[in-house]
Amino acid sequence: MPDVSKPDNKLSLVEMYERLRLEKSDSRRLDACELMERTLEDARGHIGAGNGTNSFITLDEAGARKKAEASSKRLLEGGDRVRVLEGIPLAYKDMFCTKGVRTTAGSRMLDNFIPPYSAHVVELLEEDAGAIGIGKCNQDEFAMGSYSNSSYYGAVVNPLRNNQKSDEQLSAGGSSGGSAAAVAAGIVPAALGTDTGGSVRQPAAFTGCVGVKPTYGLCSRFGMISYASSLDQAGVFARSVKDAAMVLYEMFGHDERDMTSVSHIETEGKTLDKVRLGIITPGKEHHEFFPHLQSWLARLNSRLEGFAGLSPIEIADSDARDSMLLDPYSGSLEAYYIIAMAEASSNLARYDGVRYGYRAASSAGESQASSMSLQEMIAFSRGEGFGSEVQRRIIMGTHVLSSGYYEDTYRQAQRVRRLICESYRLLFARYKFDILISPVSPDNQASALSMDLSHDPLQYFQDFYTVPPSLAGLPCLSLPLCKDDDTGLPFAVQLIGNYFQEDQLFDVAYHLERHFSGAS
């Protein structure tokens, strides 16, 4: 029975789907245009620092209205022309190119950039599935960060508050914090993010959303602004597992414009009662370095008791206890940052102030142009157009690729990456685990927005649990299980599946969600 008391745009995606399709005579029927108006009105209160969550950088009101009118017509006519996500408002992290709509990557560098094409996933969601992008979400600049505070457009604010410090603003996590906050604040039922080393999973955990990062290669990266190409994947935020699945299933498919996009997928899901769950955390001898880990484990174990008759196994106590993935010093965090920064230094070389993007003012081709060489013009444009964290990463990425360091750092990181992939293969193939469960972040919950780690490499530790499966390219899902008794903030877990086992991941997540909500 649909909940008629909720404002239309706060409904779940599944409820929207159902109510958009009701007969015209039915009082509960939603009209796509009315839904869009309410969504846009809500979103307008969240653009710019100091406004709501600051989760949006740009809104495409005219475009969204036009599409809503066409969807409304299709829905009224009914029949085959009605597409799966017809009339559903979505928001996109500002890493996804949208034809004719400004796309900034949260950077001054792209403040005026209007792409002549859309990302493949946006094409699939809008043209094939009928969803409507209402605008572009705020984020860490070029997706580099874990707090969504490095954006040229100001920090994102988490819509949730800590019960014990209710006047304190919290970080929405990062880098896709705007997408997470837009979904958590109920502006849109789902939004796209990008996940290189945890940028969907961690903000999802901090805002109480479901966040899914699929297998590397499932979704095309065409039109997604590159950070670290061997790790970047599109992902989805939603307020329930079903809603997230509905969006993800409409945005994958082979695309020849991305050579890493796969054309053939084999899945082999098991029924829930056959699924073997493994809890994967640093071994007990390392727990003193992870102050929140024991309470996380205790809570997980007590709550999972009786879940669908399954008993999750702590991998540290199993035959697989030798796995290097239990060792926090396995090199995965280092390997991740070496590879990501190296790839970033190469990918971001395209921003030269010539073809698009910011150009340093004194060389705008006018009065002072003659005072700078081409080389200087490019170097100053990059120095002024990029923010500090992006520049740090370009410099460090260039360092690991430079002669004298390449073999011992970059190539060594690629070797560690192979060992990590092989460790996961052992857990899935030899030890027969189907889904691995771990924390999402060492802190477990959102930190205060005022905590600024932007000058401190300590911020990189935030990605401790999310980078190993990113290096292996495995599908992962961040799932809020319940609220913390004291803070009222979400208690979340990360589920990791084997390659292309998204169905299995969604199935387990859906049942966990029901179990924890008391529905099972």
Next chain:
Amino acid sequence: MNESSEDKKKLAVASIARLEQLSCLRLSDDLRAEMEGKTFDLVADWFAKIKELDTKEAEPLVNTREFHKDGGEVALRKDEACADAKREELLANAPASEGGFFIVPQVVE
């Protein structure tokens, strides 16, 4: 500051100057000072630790695709020129253009 940390600072200053040149990036004075004073060494030393790990048996991994069940090669497109966007569309985002070309500072004397 003892001698070795002075040497280290000198090394960081030289490294950063070289990296700015390699990456064609002019750091602001504040950011350069921060990196020279702290961040560069912190991150470079952290990265350098990775060489201590035993990886003798492991070849460098570039693409995770070989771990997929069906393995499979990366498919490349045919090497053919194609025009997905019009010239005017592409020039529309350029900071400076004229007569259908990008404008850059003079490079020929």
